[in-house]
Amino acid sequence: MCGIVGLFLKKDDLRPKLGDMLTDMLITMTDRGPDSAGIAIYGDDSDGLKVTVQSDTPESDFAGLDTALGEALGSPVTMKAVDTHAVLTLPEGTRDAAIAFLEARGLRIMGLGEAMEIYKEIGLPKDVADRFNLRAMGGSHGIGHTRMATESAVTTLGAHPFSTDEDQCLVHNGSLSNHNQMRRILTEKGFAPRTENDTEVAACYISSRIAEGANLGEALEGTLDDLDGFFTFVMGTKTGFGVVRDPIACKPAVMAETDDYVAFGSEYRAFANLPGIEAARVWEPEPATVYFWER
Structure with missing residues (x-):
């Protein structure tokens, strides 16, 4: 059980508030993952x-x-x-x-x-956010993760987000059952994961598909065919962020959209402090469906 948050700003006047808004969302997910936390911020080039x-x-x-x-x-x-x-x-x-x-x-x-900067460490999300002064960071969009380690040790490298390509990173809630098999295949292709975390396997898989000529949407769709298990992936890129859930979709996920932003959270309460949330369109992303927002 982990917590995922993501925030994509549609209006530039909110850019200075990105870190503050995303930090509130991250801290709210603490009880879903108290052992480490991380955030990717996309600022100016x-x-x-x-x-x-x-x-x-x-x-x-x-x-x-x-x-x-x-x-x-x-x-x-x-x-x-x-x-x-x-x-x-x-x-x-x-x-x-x-x-x-x-x-x-x-x-x-x-x-x-x-554009991307990644900050992640072991410890409670609030402590991690304070150490890096995440609230003061501005940008166009960002994703974050609170981890409850199940498949690998609590380490800095084991924390999310995982980045395996320029301006590209991934956070994940769930568990992959074929990650060791995929690890061998990816290593042979030159995309060897550095950690025991199955999320990094997924990130390497997406990078490998893109290197083979797939676009990001096709790479995300490929996870539905080639990665077994329960997962919700939220992916950040230089121009936006994407979401995909496995076909069973047993891991919780909710999205909210207003004229100002698109937000993702593992639970609705992650949105509690967002401005204008009371007027947002709120929905649960469909299973086996790729969503993406770009600037």
């Missing part, structure tokens, strides 16, 4: 590729990191450090060299993208 990294010893690992990486790449790098995470903005064409440099230093890659 950067001047280069942003890489979000995590460290258990940020004071030492982040000291001078931007300077050292810039020297290694031969071009300046900017860095924003937030608690155990840091967002580094890379010069064009330096992605692979930068990742190799960062991983050699023992830093964990949380995600990459021109």
